[in-house]
Amino acid sequence: MTTLPLPTVRRYPIYLKMLETSDVFGSCDSISGATLAGALGLEEILVRKDLALLGVPGRPRIGYPKDAIVRALRNRLGWDNSTDAALVGTGSLGRALLGYKGFREQNLSIAVAFDSSPANIGMRIGRISIQSADKITKIVSRLKLRMGILTVPDEAAQDCADKLVAGGVKGIWNFTSAHLAVPDGVLVQNVDLASSLAVLSHALRNMMEGAEQ
Amino acid sequence: MTTLPLPTVRRYPIYLKMLETSDVFGSCDSISGATLAGALGLEEILVRKDLALLGVPGRPRIGYPKDAIVRALRNRLGWDNSTDAALVGTGSLGRALLGYKGFREQNLSIAVAFDSSPANIGMRIGRISIQSADKITKIVSRLKLRMGILTVPDEAAQDCADKLVAGGVKGIWNFTSAHLAVPDGVLVQNVDLASSLAVLSHALRNMMEGAEQ
Known part of the structure; x- marks a missing residue:
């Protein structure tokens, strides 16, 4: 399977959701x-290009077979098989992700959660009981987990990433601001809320000052 | 005040956090x-360029005055004044953001939260009581809020964004997958968790298939 352009991959969940939930069609x-394209407010040529990369042939004036497109989207996104992940850090953000129902659509299931605070270890959140961060490598390896989700304080991020990688994790969804150093063959996808908010508040500030002048 | 390059703005919170919390210095x-640069694992030339844009002169062999850099960073990010925001959607993600302590460092304060579900309206989360989404425009306008945070289902996103904008909001932090249409002069910053996860799971899938061959 070829690697797709990132912007295309980012749009695939949007197409999928529209096809699976909307009654537009x-x-x-x-x-x-x-x-x-019309339903999503995107350029038609962009949508056609994205769909072409799925390898499902369309027919002139009729279009694409909906079921085949949905199957191909799920397959390309790896959402036709459930992915089990380990979550590290059960502060407010970690708990939210543990309870976030949106992951189910994407077949992501958090199989185990870790924390380093003795106050949290042993506590249950839903069906998951929180394990000690000392056991990350052992448990991740035993459960053969390939994805880790990092919601720890920045200063703990590298150490926890190292433990996940030592346990066999190949993909880290990093919600910290830390720049993680990982070996070749391990992927890091960053969701840095602080940076995202920084971009917005800087722009807002500039705009407000412009308006006052 | 000039608009800074986005990658620079994204790194500013990282510098600030390092300067305010680390004992490296x-x-x-x-x-x-x-x-x-060394402490953060970044290129020195990049860090120098970012710091130069703050307008705080450094001195050869001595460096930059730490206090002045911290003040300039906070100022450029708009974090020397508190920003009050309205949050719309109090599902699992919305509740997490309401309880997320990380915002305090960034002087972001959620002043009011809205939901459309009668079961949630009137409920208290911390010091905030949840208001009906019908009142978004009225309350946002009365409180003179300029930032809105969207954590609603995709299909409700545009409608809630319209209500925020009608109330005077100039910046929307959008956690949905919806593409928001907003008037000129309103900024949207997207944090799309579904797309981010899609990128990671697609890459993981490709890698696993490569490894099996």
């Missing part, structure tokens, strides 16, 4: 690139 | 670009 078995 | 009043 009625009971129709086919969808056209134009309808999908 | 000991009790020293000055910091060098090299030390800061």
